[in-house]
Amino acid sequence: MNVQPGLDQFLSLEPPPPRPRRRRGVRLAVLTVAVLAIGFVGLRYFYPHAVEGEILRLGMLNVELQGPGTLSALTEVSVGSRIQARIEELAVDRNDIVTKGEMLARLAFDDLSGELDATEASAHAAGRAVSAAQAERDRAVATLEKARATHERQVALLAKGVASEAGLEDALAARRQAEADLARAGRAIEQAEAERDAAMARIAVARAQLDDSVLRAPISGVVVSRARHVGEVLTPGSEVLHLVDPASLVLTARLDESGISAILPGQEARVTFARAGNAIPGHVLRLGREVDEETREFEVDIALDSLPANWALGQRAMARIMVERRGPVLTVPTSFLVWRDGHPGVWVASSSRARWREVALGESGAQRVEIRRGLSAGQRILKPVDLYPFMRVRLAGSAI
Structure with missing residues (x-):
């Protein structure tokens, strides 16, 4: 009678719950995150990254002024009719080369x-x-x-x-x-x-x-435009063709008035047309004597040593005029400059770490700019591509 209740009590006991595996999973996740964090920090701050750059040295700097410009002609003429008549014949069209006195069109009178x-x-x-x-x-x-x-x-x-x-x-x-x-x-x-x-x-x-019923070329040159067609009736003064002497083509560049005292006829210049390859050499032909009251710019005509394969009046280009050769001075590539809060600076490799240094700029050249304060000869400067403070770096191709 006393045994039965004990057996029932024993049978009514539930087995103990299994030990939870949740803590082992958390520990593994924490360990994984820690390893990744250590690896990220190590990769970011301890692994040396190869970065393009250069060692600063004193050198010569070609000081240049630059400004946009458009292609224009010093010798161009509009050929039109002086009488009222109908166009009977057009002997030339756009891009045709003509000589002075050549017949361009005939009018029916x-x-x-x-x-x-x-x-x-x-x-x-x-x-x-x-x-x-x-x-x-x-x-x-x-x-x-x-x-x-x-x-x-x-x-x-x-x-x-x-x-x-x-x-x-x-x-x-x-x-x-x-x-x-x-x-x-x-x-x-x-x-x-x-x-x-x-x-x-x-x-x-x-x-x-x-x-007057025979229109002739007043100059030798190229027909750049045709405004009329055969059969049209012209009124006195109406334009038929537009001629340009290619030898008189110049780039009319616009520069800030602050540089007017540095520009002289004969100075070397380089002109780069939009989407063109190499720059075309030239020289300053003449200076404009009027400053735009709104933009405060003046014009400079640059004679080109050669013309691009395909040129057109009004074509845009960038002109660079060498006004001075200075040196020896410290210079850095203009592409290395990084601006922060309106102040220029350069990334340098100091103790194999990337650090940004504020600098004071001087005169500018085509691809380099003078550094007057903030850097010294022998320092390693870095190309600003994916850099961050204290990043461990070495110049590409060197052992630092």
């Missing part, structure tokens, strides 16, 4: 030839009228000389009492008539000559108009 023929006929008639008037004057001169002789003889006979008063009066009247005829012949010559000169002037105008 239907009434011009007939007008010229009529004017020439009028001139011939006026010339014959002048000849007839001159012959009439010669006849009047002979008549006057005869009348004068008769009058003088009558005066002498009257003094001797041989001639009568009536005869003298008739001789005087004949003389005056001859003088009047001579004067009238002179005026007829003047009128005929005036008509002849007017006809010759009309011929000159007609021939000039005939010449």
Whole structure:
């Protein structure tokens, strides 16, 4: 009777719960995170990373001024019509090379030839009228000389009492008539000559108009644009073609007015066109004498030693003008500069660690800039690519 309750009690006891494995998983996760953290810190601050850079040394610096510019021409001309006419023929098109005096276009002026023929006929008639008037004057001169002789003889006979008063009066009247005829012949010559000169002037105008119906190249160069087509009617002054002399092409660059005192004609320059490869050498041709009131910039014309394979007026480019050669000075590549809060600086390798140093800049060149304060010769400077403070570094290709 007493055993049964004990057995039931024993059977009613539950087995103890198994030992939880959760703590082992947490410890493993913590250990993994710790290992990764140690590895990250070690990789970030203890493993030396190879970084591009250079050792600072004194050297020469080509001080340059730079500014944007556009391609323009000193010699260009717009070819247009001086008369109202229809385009009958276009002998050239864009990109064609022409020489001075070459025919570019022909205009149809239907009434011009007939007008010229009529004017020439009028001139011939006026010339014959002048000849007839001159012959009439010669006849009047002979008549006057005869009348004068008769009058003088009558005066002498009257003094001797041989001639009568009536005869003298008739001789005087004949003389005056001859003088009047001579004067009238002179005026007829003047009128005929005036008509002849007017006809010759009309011929000159007609021939000039005939010449204007053929458009010729006023300069040798390249046709850069065509504004009209065959069959269009032109009005006086309308443009047909635009010519440019390639030898007169210059880059008109815009520079800040602070550099105007440093620019001189003949200084070396380099011009880089957008999306072009190598820079094109040139020299300063002339300076502009006007500063833009808004941008405070002035213009400089740069003559190019050569032209890009494909050029166009208004094409943009960047110009660099060498104004001074300084040295020896400390310089760094402009791509190495890093700005913080408006102050320039450079990453340096100090005790094999990357550190940012603020510097004071001087004059600038094409790819390098002068360092006046903050660095010294022999220091190792780093290219700012994925750098951070105290990063362990070594110059690529060196053992530091």
